[in-house]
Amino acid sequence: MPIGRARILVCQPATVSVRRTRAERHGLAALRREFPTVAVEVEAGGGDSATLATIDLAAWTDRTADFAPFDRHVDDLARLGPVTIVVHGEASLAVRAAGEMLTRWQRLVGRRNEASSRAEFDALLSRFEALHDVRKPLVRADWNHALDTWQWMLRLDPGARAAAQAAALLHDVERLESEADARIEHLAASYEAFKQRHAERGSRIARGLLEACGFDAPTVERACSLVAGHELPDDDPDRKLLADADALSFFSQNSSGYLDYFGPEATIKKIAYSLRRMRASAVSRLASVRLRADVERLVDDVRLGRASGRARAELEAHARGKVSA
Ligand SMILES: [Fe+2]
Numbered sequence: 298m299p300i301g302r303a304r305i306l307v308c309q310p311a312t313v314s315v316r317r318t319r320a321e322r323h324g325l326a327a328l329r330r331e332f333p334t335v336a337v338e339v340e341a342g343g344g345d346s347a348t349l350a351t352i353d354l355a356a357w358t359d360r361t362a363d364f365a366p367f368d369r370h371v372d373d374l375a376r377l378g379p380v381t382i383v384v385h386g387e388a389s390l391a392v393r394a395a396g397e398m399l400t401r402w403q404r405l406v407g408r409r410n411e412a413s414s415r416a417e418f419d420a421l422l423s424r425f426e427a428l429h430d431v432r433k434p435l436v437r438a439d440w441n442h443a444l445d446t447w448q449w450m451l452r453l454d455p456g457a458r459a460a461a462q463a464a465a466l467l468h469d470v471e472r473l474e475s476e477a478d479a480r481i482e483h484l485a486a487s488y489e490a491f492k493q494r495h496a497e498r499g500s501r502i503a504r505g506l507l508e509a510c511g512f513d514a515p516t517v518e519r520a521c522s523l524v525a526g527h528e529l530p531d532d533d534p535d536r537k538l539l540a541d542a543d544a545l546s547f548f549s550q551n552s553s554g555y556l557d558y559f560g561p562e563a564t565i566k567k568i569a570y571s572l573r574r575m576r577a578s579a580v581s582r583l584a585s586v587r588l589r590a591d592v593e594r595l596v597d598d599v600r601l602g603r604a605s606g607r608a609r610a611e612l613e614a615h616a617r618g619k620v621s622a
């Protein structure tokens with residue numbers, strides 16, 4: 298069930314209403330702009346209800362805290378019905394945290410635009426979901442990443458076309474075949490070659506799904522071409538959009554799990570690879586994403602060019618890339 302509402306309960310309302318700064322008002326307006334389907338309300342602190350997803354602001358702002366307990370809490374409530382995220386705290390901190398939370402759980406927001414409000418998109422979502430055995434942790438992570446990449450795309454381009462949105466959902470569909478039980482990308486002799494095989498196989502799987510869901514031929518061709526090319530840089534605007542959305546989702550959704558699974562050396566490579574793929578406008582979005590403290594340190598290392606050993610080559614490649622620190 299979707300997240301339809303975010304309530305930001307402001308401590309000491311009389312004081313805050315007088316002192317609320319332009320920056321805070323701007324923060325709230327930006328939040329409403331970023332999540333137009335979510336009713337973002339600011340109100341005086343007070344009553345609470347067990348039916349609301351109340352997130353402890355102090356725990357959330359402690360960057361060493363993992364996402365897992367928060368994710369479980371919100372996912373459990375989302376199974377029961379529509380969720381209201383409640384953040385209770387000082388205004389500017391609470392507005393920022395609410396934005397980070399809506400970003401973390403935007404897969405539950407389920408925003409669509411006109412191009413994705415069609416029967417074939419409904420069919421794609423239900424067929425694609427049915428392929429995911431979410432009792433498997435890696436498959437659950439892939440399902441969340443697919444939805445999250447799609448939602449990032451709509452934030453970056455609210456007018457994204459159906460083919461681009463379908464590609465956002467399906468870009469990593471190949472992992473259902475090769476990495477449902479264990480990840481293998483870190484074992485590849487050539488990371489780029491591994492990723493290219495993954496993209497080409499994914500495109501073939503995507504074609505079958507899209508045709509079965511009744512998408513028209515040009516949309517199928519376009520979406521498959523985007524999936525096939527999603528790991529390679531290109532000047533095509535939809536390819537850039539997908540690369541930005543995919544990389545942002547790595548940071549906002551997957552990065553802490555990636556570090557836990559693969560360890561710091563592989564994560565440094567992945568961070569450098571992801572930053573290289575992103576346009577500067579997408580990189581700037583990272584400032585409003587909650588990263589776990591250890592991931593944030595690695596991101597800083599990459600952007601500042603601090604590393605040693607085998608990660609050095611990746612960092613040098615990053616330094617030569619189009620995204621500067
Ligand atoms: Fe991929």
Ligand SMILES: [Fe+2]
Nearest residue numbers: 442468469543
């Ligand atoms: Fe991806």
